[in-house]
Amino acid sequence: MTFLDFYQQDIQRLEQAGRRRTLALPAGRDFSSNDYLGLAGSDVLRGAAIAALERGVPLGSGGSRLLRGHGSEHQALEEEAARFFGAPSALYVGSGFAANSLLFATLPQPDDLILYDALIHASAHEGMRLSRAPARSFEHNDVAAAEAAIAEWRREGGRGTVWIAFETLYSMDGDTAPVAEFAALAERESTMLLVDEAHAVGACGPQGRGLAAEIQGHENAVLLATCGKALGCEGALILAPAPLRDFLINRGRSFIFSTAPSPLMAAVVRAALAATAMADERRTRLRTLIATAKTAFAPLGITPGGTHIQPIILGDDTHCMTVAAALQARGFDVRGIRPPSVPPGTARLRVSITLNTDEAAIHALADTLKELL
Secondary structure, rough: OOOOOHHHHHHHHHOOOOOOOOOOOOOOOOOOOOOOOOOOOOHHHHHHHHHHOOOOOOOOOOOOOOOOOOOOOHHHHHHHHHHHHHOEEEEOOHHHHHHHHHHHHHHHHHOOOOOOOOOOHHHHHHHHHHHHOEEEEEEEOOHHHHHHHHHHOOOHOOOEEEEEEEOOOOOOOOOOOHHOOOOOOHHHHHOOOEOOOOOOOOOOHHOOOOOOHOOOOOOOOEEEEEEOOOOOOOOOEEOHHHHHHHHHHHHHHHHHEEEEEEEEEHHHHHHHHHHOOHHHHHHHHHHHHHHHHHHHHHHHOOOOOOEEEEEEEEOOOHHHHHHHHHHHHEEOEEEEEEOOOOOOOOOEEEEEOOOOHHHHHHHHHHHHHHHHH
């Protein structure tokens, strides 16, 4: 037995279970990306990148933010992001995964409790694994269950701060959180909120400021706005009270010891925020496509999600991937999602509605699904 046998055998087990993953280049009509506003390949962001290069913005940062890696583009982005979102402060990091890992690993303290939605993203789980605080889940989008969990923890002697963590728009189910109800619970129980706006920022809310825009700026709210989805760029913005930003800079190991994100990308994110603020027409077009999908998929017995993420639950892993492959062969880039990304028995097609497609393509996809399902 060689030292590679374990890894090869594990891949074989994944293959047999229908769960082996491979990298596939984009092909066909875009029904899989998170580029909801079609900004990633737009002239707006391409022009911003060219302009930044022409004024001498470097591609690489050359070091961590605490060394020489902190540049004027990072600083300008964070100042502009705080104003755009109405947040006390902003901190730019390399990705949404890195941001969630940083937040959960650093902010909750040993006597605190992380109370998280059962369907929260893997990046939050990674942060919780690194955290010194205990964590408990509550049923998806169930505010009453979260409140009961707080009461139980306190009866058990918990005296620290509770951090309620949830997403505003769930990436695999396409449903939205009861943000106002969670905010009210946090107010009643004097808890903190950790709110992931990854799939809502840009596409939802006033000026694309997300579904939690109304609680932005609250002393007990920490929000995450990723830049690699509707904003069409890369990285993530942590929006938080200034003392928490300072704490992350001083205590967040993944921030302290990571090379700073590209100054060029920071410059492009600045342009993306400006474009998003003026993108009401794009958001209107996106809502039109969402309505088209709702109408087109309804005869297939698919429950309409009402957002730009439409899951089609098929259950069996192999069947899901077979249907996905058939769609791709017909020119529709629809990807299959299997456990552990989703719960066992809920393998699904994740249909993403973006401005990279149109009404005709959505109807054509629905017709093809009718043949295959």
